[in-house]
Amino acid sequence: AAGVIQSPRHLIKEKRETATLKCYPIPRHDTVYWYQQGPGQDPQFLISFYEKMQSDKGSIPDRFSAQQFSDYHSELNMSSLELGDSALYFCASSMLRGSGTEAFFGQGTRLTVV
Amino acid sequence: KQEVTQIPAALSVPEGENLVLNCSFTDSAIYNLQWFRQDPGKGLTSLLLIQSSQREQTSGRLNASLDKSSGRSTLYIAASQPGDSATYLCAVRQERNRDDKIIFGKGTRLHILP
DSSP states (O other): OOOOEEEOSEEEEOTTOOEEEEEEOOTTOOEEEEEEEOTTOOOEEEEEEETTEEEEEOSOOTTEEEEEOTTSOEEEEEOSOOGGGOEEEEEEEESSTTSOOOOEEOOOEEEEEO | OOOEEEEOSEEEEETTOOEEEEEEESOOOEEEEEEEEEOTTOOEEEEEEEETTOSEEEETTEEEEEETTTTEEEEEEOSOOGGGOEEEEEEEEEOGGGOOEEEEOOOEEEEEEO
């Protein structure tokens, strides 16, 4: 069965550079969530999209932006990278927002800022 | 604001023992509760999903219970094995105020002693 695909799996960037993380949800899933997990931390909600529109916003820095495209894939853009942005970034998808269906998580993108 | 708490933060038990991990949440307006396993530096593996209308779910040696009214869930692991060593995360999908996000606890780091 198709799962949530994230790319790249690993990314190394220098401070002040820009990074773009991509997420391909499970087909027919209409909701995408982004999470950030720092070393030794629990995943923190960043932002979510429903039917290509931003639906909820969490603790996402102003330097980050995200969008969901017509094919439902989503991209998280991170600018002016800081050392503290080094983390594992997860994407999840689900269908039928508000229905309580299961959310499926990708394997994550490990971002290292040096 | 929904808060998810997991107790204990860390647990070491000899192989073969049965054990219980605890999760509590402050807002009972949830769609479901999900238990995940995470190995160091790796992604999230979904173990069990309990819908808000359900009381428990079982998969192999794992059994998860949910008491929505009291805001509690437990994950029971029978006959623990060294391969069960990992961090176990509890997450609730909340439905308050038209929000639809998944909130994680900080996890329980489990170490099974051979």
